[in-house]
Amino acid sequence: DIQMTQSPSSLSASAGDRVTIACRASQSITTYLNWYQQQPGKAPKLLIFAASSLQSGVPSRFSGSGSGTDFTLTITSLQPEDFATYYCQQSLTIPWTFGQGTKVEIK
Amino acid sequence: QITLKESGPTLVRPTQTLTLTCTFSGFSLSTSGVAVGWIRQPPGKAPEWLALIYWDDDKRYSPSLKSRLTVTKDTSKNRVVLTVTNMDPVDTATYYCAHTAISGSYEGDFDYWGQGILVTVSS
Numbered sequence: 422d423i424q425m426t427q428s429p430s431s432l433s434a435s436a437g438d439r440v441t442i443a444c445r446a447s448q449s450i451t452t453y454l455n456w457y458q459q460q461p462g463k464a465p466k467l468l469i470f471a472a473s474s475l476q477s478g479v480p481s482r483f484s485g486s487g488s489g490t491d492f493t494l495t496i497t498s499l500q501p502e503d504f505a506t507y508y509c510q511q512s513l514t515i516p517w518t519f520g521q522g523t524k525v526e527i528k
Numbered sequence: 529q530i531t532l533k534e535s536g537p538t539l540v541r542p543t544q545t546l547t548l549t550c551t552f553s554g555f556s557l558s559t560s561g562v563a564v565g566w567i568r569q570p571p572g573k574a575p576e577w578l579a580l581i582y583w584d585d586d587k588r589y590s591p592s593l594k595s596r597l598t599v600t601k602d603t604s605k606n607r608v609v610l611t612v613t614n615m616d617p618v619d620t621a622t623y624y625c626a627h628t629a630i631s632g633s634y635e636g637d638f639d640y641w642g643q644g645i646l647v648t649v650s651s
Binding site: 467512513521522 | 574575576577588590591592624626634635636637638639641642643644
């Protein structure tokens with residue numbers, strides 16, 4: 422299985438901050454990388470697919486980059502509704518696997 | 529708009545078989561490229577992908593659980609069913625079904641999810 426490792430596991434930030442979350446794959450996944458946001462008690466929500474494509478309806482303050490094994494999710498100007506847990510997921514090879522998550526908390 | 533909803537028991541006994549139904553609307557599972565997946569999430573942990581069924585009835589399973597999983601579809605009723613045999617307390621999780629579709633050569637991004645159903649395994 423391809424292992425997905427996110428860093429950090431949690432971070433504290435203030436509204437208006439720029440936040441960067443990293444995701445590393447245990448082997449190359451080219452750009453088969455998706456990012457999700459999950460609010461407590463809710464299903465994950467797709468933010469980014471194919472490493473850098475913004476899902477329809479997702480604010481442009483979210484962006485993704487990377488290829489191969491290293492990927493980044495960036496949130497510019499953090500908004501109150503962005504405090505949540507974020508997961509990366511690879512979809513190159515079955516089984517599709519998720520990272521362990523990064524919790525973004527209010528400082 | 530696309531919606532999905534999971535239904536089934538919320539409590540199962542160890543060794544029992546879990547049967548979950550995903551009822552969806554807003555798309556057809558007979559449309560080329562469309563698929564429905566099952567993902568579970570133990571309390572406080574990351575999601576885990578379990579299974580996928582494609583429009584053409586092709587199926588994919590997580591190798592670690594393959595012997596215990598079966599996914600089927602009823603296209604006429606817009607339903608997908610997941611069965612998990614020999615349930616154990618470690619299988620306690622929220623189970624989600626989700627929509628995905630092949631676009632060009634890309635797949636695996638779940639763009640619509642059900643609300644999830646928490647299944648507890650306990651005697």
